[in-house]
Amino acid sequence: MSDDPLRIADRTLSSRLILGTGGFANHELLAQACRAAEAELCTVALRRLDPAARGSILDVLDEAGVAVLPNTAGCYTARDAVTTAQLAREAFGTDWIKLEVIGDDRTLLPDAVELVGAAEELVDDGFTVLPYTTDDPVLARRLEDVGCAAVMPLGSPIGSGMGICNPYNLSIIIERAGVPVILDAGVGTASDGALAMELGCDAVLCASAISRAHDPVAMARAVALGVQAGRMARGAGRIPRRRYAQASTPEEGMPAFDVPGVSQ
């Protein structure tokens, strides 16, 4: 266990990168990415059983030594999300749920009203709820108020690779949250993960940036290192931004080269 563990509800994690498992070309690539990312927690989804499917993703994740975080991806109503969460609890034997309630099929942005309703119902039903939310500080607060174990604001839309579009809102969420803040969605490359952590996020969830990269295994490692670097930099304390230069070399003791009476 690292000396800087992440605590969410009753769980302690060494890794601050949560890996999304969607979009990998095959299970072998996913297994390699899990190892390269040093992930301890991976999201999984539920879909209609395909009798022709070969090998369960659960065996792959077991082999890689990671725990599963089921999601409710694709749900558009609180009712569907709650039922999906209950199916996930049955299928995976965990009461942890990454709650997604989508409001629009082009932006895949969360439906705030349905999301809060579903979160409240699932918390009451004993779930440990990690909701995917917008970068709206008020909505994040509402989700924390109904008992969510963490909040997962987006940096930008799912799969967009646009990074963190509103670092100011994200900072407000971080400053005011009493639960862990996990950046979810929008990461495009390693520096986005680093920025999230520098801003003070507790962890980063990354799926498409890794699974759809030209070399997913290398990108998994790169994002993991970015997240680690950002966490370290946050702890180290960055210098304030200023509009004018501040010399790093002292002016004191500067030699003078002017010779009296001689014009240059």
Add this chain to the structure above:
Amino acid sequence: MNVTVNGEPRELGAGATVASVVQMLDVTPGARGVAVALDGEVVSRGRWGDTRLSDGSVVEVVAAIGGG
């Protein structure tokens, strides 16, 4: 009786249970990451064998896939 399994119409004999449907889909007993909803309500694995379907039942059988 006529039921719907994962969106497809199916004809099953009288007395069919959730377990019959799961078996029909070639799910091995003890298969991991599988769950069932009957008419929108989750049926826990321990109750598959004694949960009977009725005409018009809607069954969803789901399994784990990769997803963000």
